[in-house]
Every structure is written in structure tokens, then in C-alpha cells.
Amino acid sequence: MPTRRVVTGRSREPRARFAEELRRLRAERGVSLRQVGERLGWDWSLFGKMEKGETLGGPEVVEALDQYYGTPGLLLALWELATNDKTQFRERYRRYMSLEAEATSLWHFAVSVLPGLLQTPGYAREVLAAGGLKGEELTQQVDARMGRRDLLEADDAPPFRTILSEAVLRTPLRDAGEWRRQLEYLAEVGERPNTTLHVLPFSAGRYGLDSTTLMFLRLPDGRTVAYTENAYRGDLIEEARPLDRLQRAYDAVRDMALTPPESRKFVLSLLEEVPCDPST
Structure with a gap:
């Protein structure tokens, strides 16, 4: 590659x-x-x-x-x-x-939607369509989002850690077949050496990032920046003080999450609940 x-x-x-x-x-x-x-x-x-x-x-x-x-x-x-x-x-x-x-490394937390870097075409299409895209524009954006996945598949792919709220995995796609493919892809990605996947279960209780999707990026010059997003806006954060607060909140959430092996078992258990034949 x-x-x-x-x-x-x-x-x-x-x-x-x-x-x-x-x-x-x-x-x-x-x-x-x-x-x-x-x-x-x-x-x-x-x-x-x-x-x-x-x-x-x-x-x-x-x-x-x-x-x-x-x-x-x-x-x-x-x-x-x-x-x-x-x-x-x-x-x-x-x-x-x-x-x-x-970025030379990435850390992510998802509240309700899988990160674009881990989405399958079917998942991306449903999410983007829910946002109002349709027709040729929708197709182009799905193709572009799939191209972004190459970031994690190159020979020198950066380390990527994602923590997925259980709510992300409890919100299936309308098409059971597409949902199965998405869960299978998550299970496969979780086995890659550069990717670490955690699940934050409902049983963990309240946590500091319960309304914020978050991505940290470590840049080639050693700086770290963060991007936070909710339903209404997104913010790029580069100042040291808010970055430090977000890092502490992220570390606390990671401590509450399942380990990578436990998380993969969790994904596989959800996969078992999806019928192989969506019509059954």
C-alpha cells in the first residue's frame, strides 16, 4: 500500500x-x-x-x-x-x-454516530441522507467518505483510538444487511494493529463527554488540536487550557470503557443478534 x-x-x-x-x-x-x-x-x-x-x-x-x-x-x-x-x-x-x-495519531470519542473513518458505504449513505443529501450529491459524498478510510489503511497509517458510546451501537441502520456489514467491518478494524476500539457501556453511568463528539489530532510538529461537534456546531480547539480539560475528560471516559478485547466481544454479540437474512 x-x-x-x-x-x-x-x-x-x-x-x-x-x-x-x-x-x-x-x-x-x-x-x-x-x-x-x-x-x-x-x-x-x-x-x-x-x-x-x-x-x-x-x-x-x-x-x-x-x-x-x-x-x-x-x-x-x-x-x-x-x-x-x-x-x-x-x-x-x-x-x-x-x-x-x-495527523500522526488520532483519538476519537463518538456519542451517537460512528466516525467517518470507520463507516461502511451503507452506513455513510443513511447518515448523509438523514442530513438532507440526495441524488448525485449524496453518491459523491459517500464515495468521498469511503476514500477518507485510506488514511487508516496506508503502510504508515497513524495510530487511531476510538471510544464508542453504546448508544452508537444500539442505533442500527434500517437495512439489517447493511447493519450487519457495518458491525462486521468494526470487528475487522478492531483487529488491526494501528486501531484500538473501545465501547463505553451504558452501565458506566454519567460521563463528562455525554453530549460531545470529540477528535484529538497529534500533528507532525508535536502540537495537539481537538475538534468537538454536536448537532448544531463544530469547533476546532487549539488553546492549551481547553485542550487540557478535554484531555482529562477523555482519559476519564477511556478508564470507564471496556477493554479492546471486551469491546470486540461486545460488537460480536450485537452481530449475533442481526439475522443473516434480513427477511427472516
Whole structure:
């Protein structure tokens, strides 16, 4: 598998940032637009328009570029930001997405929804549709979210720890077959050496993060930032004092959670409750 690459562009506007990264990667590879087109099987003029910011292309094109340049998930993350620049992505979330692509380690806590990095296509589609997306836009966003999973699958994938509230796992998808696939994927991911999965059971009682989805990112320069999110807003937090408070709350929740082996058994027990044939 290819190695990850960090975002080095400086443009703040997502569409320009995406185009800038495409130009930089091609210049670094030392190839022409025509050579890229011949290698990937698309008209080379498409890549020229993407590098000029005239078009964003589709997720399948961007995924092919991610593979070609050895940047798993990076370009898709930037593409997702650019395609949503005028809708649901606020400036802080845009910045968070770029930082996520650079992170050397990640710690996560989920209140009600699985993190995008661990979602299957069926899960992502239902969650995004519930948020109002539909049609081609929905399909593109599902494809982009699936591309972000490459962040955890590269040869140098960063360590990722997630704590899932039991409520996350007690809220199944409408389609039992898709829910089974999601639980199977969680059980598989929990076995990876770079991923640690905890379940916080209802029996743990009240806890300090009961209304906050949280992600910590350790960056290449040694800094840690956090992104918190609820139903109404998201905040990127970089100041030391609130970061320290969040870290203490996260550590307390981790101490209350099941161990990774216990958590995997919990997921498998839920899997046993899902019928193999959704019609039965």
C-alpha cells in the first residue's frame, strides 16, 4: 500500500487548495498532464482544468489520482471540502479536515454516530441522507467518505483510538444487511494493529463527554488540536487550557470503557443478534 502524504499547500479557499495540491504533486512527480491522462485513462485536458480550478472532477477521478500520487485519502478529503464549500462545511471544519490528513495519531470519542473513518458505504449513505443529501450529491459524498478510510489503511497509517458510546451501537441502520456489514467491518478494524476500539457501556453511568463528539489530532510538529461537534456546531480547539480539560475528560471516559478485547466481544454479540437474512 502507498504511504500517506501531508497537505503542504497554503491556500485557504478549498477549491484553490485542491487545485494547488494537484499542481504540486504533478510537479513533484515530474510528469506532464498528457502523461497523467495516459496513465489513468482520462482525457489529459480534464486534469488541466482541475489544476486550474475550473472543475473539481468526480470522486472516481480523484481516487485514481490519490493512488497515482501515493496520497491515500488526501486528495479526496480536499475534494470533499471543495465540493461542499458553500454548504455544510464551516471554515473550522475545513481546517480540521486538512489537519486530519496530516495527523500522526488520532483519538476519537463518538456519542451517537460512528466516525467517518470507520463507516461502511451503507452506513455513510443513511447518515448523509438523514442530513438532507440526495441524488448525485449524496453518491459523491459517500464515495468521498469511503476514500477518507485510506488514511487508516496506508503502510504508515497513524495510530487511531476510538471510544464508542453504546448508544452508537444500539442505533442500527434500517437495512439489517447493511447493519450487519457495518458491525462486521468494526470487528475487522478492531483487529488491526494501528486501531484500538473501545465501547463505553451504558452501565458506566454519567460521563463528562455525554453530549460531545470529540477528535484529538497529534500533528507532525508535536502540537495537539481537538475538534468537538454536536448537532448544531463544530469547533476546532487549539488553546492549551481547553485542550487540557478535554484531555482529562477523555482519559476519564477511556478508564470507564471496556477493554479492546471486551469491546470486540461486545460488537460480536450485537452481530449475533442481526439475522443473516434480513427477511427472516
